[in-house]
Amino acid sequence: MNRETTVNLLLALLLLGAPLVAAGMGEPFYVTLATRVVVLALAAVGLNLALGLGGLLSFGHAAFFGLGGYVAGILATHAFNAEPLVAGIPATTSMPLIWITAVVVAGFVALPIGAISLRTTGVYFIMITLAFAQMIYYFAISWPAYGGEDGLSMSMRNAFPGVNTAKPLPYFLICYAALMATLLLFRVVEGSRFGSALQAARQNGTRLAAVGIEPFNIRLVAFAVSAMITGFAGALYADLNRFVGPSMLSWHMSGELIVLIILGGKGRLFGPVAGAMIFVFFEYVLGGITERWQFFLGLILLGIVLFARGGLLGLLSGKPRHV
């Protein structure tokens, strides 16, 4: 077992153990805080697939995060009011069905966005993904049917068969399982033929094309899968807060997802997990000390970008095996 695997295992155990202890001590707030870490980490794992493995700096992943959230919110609202969705299809409060819908919707939106954005590279790609996300953001704001600027509150958490999701700990465990399953998927994808092609596309697209693999297709699939994971996380996030609003779609959210990855370590399996832990920790600790916590978060972030490249995992587990 190398050092990074050990660190990963410790992080996974810490993330599971801390809320269990907190729940045992009757502190449900910390369980919810840990759930927030898990869900943000999951969203960033999605982005890490595109950004870390594929080198695609998407500044618009909040779009998929928010879409997933709105899927959960809209389905739950329709089900609560017993209104069918379009064409008589009944809505649902079943989490697995909501997740599948969120993933499918995120994927379907990501395909055209990716197909247009991936025609460009570099700074154009950053700005176009940002612009598409803003398009969806403004649409959500100006479309009054689902709350517009005010967002959409859900009266209760959606249901998971056999689990009382209203309690913090069971819901945490659902999210934790989802995160671990997705990390496993990430590891499998990374080691697969597709994953190698994706990393080759990041390092040298021309060479990849020379061996007969079209980089565009590889990148497009990666972008869509990445969006699907982030959409899944969005659905979980909406259920966590029992609220979905345009802020989930805003470009601050996109920026935060990138920040999570960089804080933890780009392209590493547990980078987003470590990043989300630090981010929520800062948010909670600084937020408790001063109302102006974003000011200090900015300073810390600036310091990390300028002086501590490689993130927390870079610090803890040394250089990655391959760059």
Place this chain on the structure above:
Amino acid sequence: MFTALLIEQLLNGLQLGVMLFLMAAGLTLIFGVMGLINLAHGSLYMIGAFACATVAAATGSFWIGLIASLAAAAGVGAIIEVAVIRRLYDRDHLDQVLATFALILILSEGARWLFGSFPLYLDIPPLLQGAVPLPGGGQYQLYRLAIIGVGVAVAVGLYLLISRTRLGMRIRAGESDREMIAALGVDIGTLYTVVFALGAALAGLAGALVGALQSVQVGMGEPVLILAFVVIVIGGIGSIKGALVGAVIVGVVDTMGRFLLPSMLALTMPASQATTIGAALASMLIYVVMALILAFRPSGLFAAQS
């Protein structure tokens, strides 16, 4: 009456376009010369607006406020460049995005600290109050016309600066080969600081001018920043001409879309529904235009040669 309304909306679109040009020109210049993507450009816009509002309130003169906004934005721009941005030129876009994102957090929260969460208000100077008659009846705010004038003047001034002066020659040389002009004895560090401060001053000017039309508050720069990104993506990153054309396209399309789409939809559906759907579609219109342009020209209308 409809003609007058149409002309009024066209002028509004032009005014928005000119504003966006002031922002986009700085962004595209900084990207073209230094290869830097600067998310904090919107914060410089905000700083310009706050400086103008504060100084105008203290001295009672909008014009002193306007000068203060230029000085404040250029000064903060120069400080940021020397302290932070300078370390980012050799980094990849990811680091640049993150560091300038961090700058936004710092500057926005800093402004809230200094000025509070309540918006400030800035009055239109007496000289520019009032309205001018439009052909076909109707009137148009003189101040908005003045903004269009300022934008045109800045466009001409930038063109002359870049094509006719020694500084402009160095900027063009920096765009095409920065090692070479450094080797020829040009102090590249100072040049970069000057270019960054120039871009910052233009953003500050835009903020101050718009401050008299809207309220001055934290976060006002962010929607404008994203529109300015759309502008330079459409126009071609690094091209001032592209920024001008892109800004006018975005300004006019956005304004006319908001004006015309609801009434066009009203022909086919009930009025209340048409207003809602029209507004929602209009808010997406410029992004659709951007996607269309990029589908045919992936590096914008006037791509600078790299």
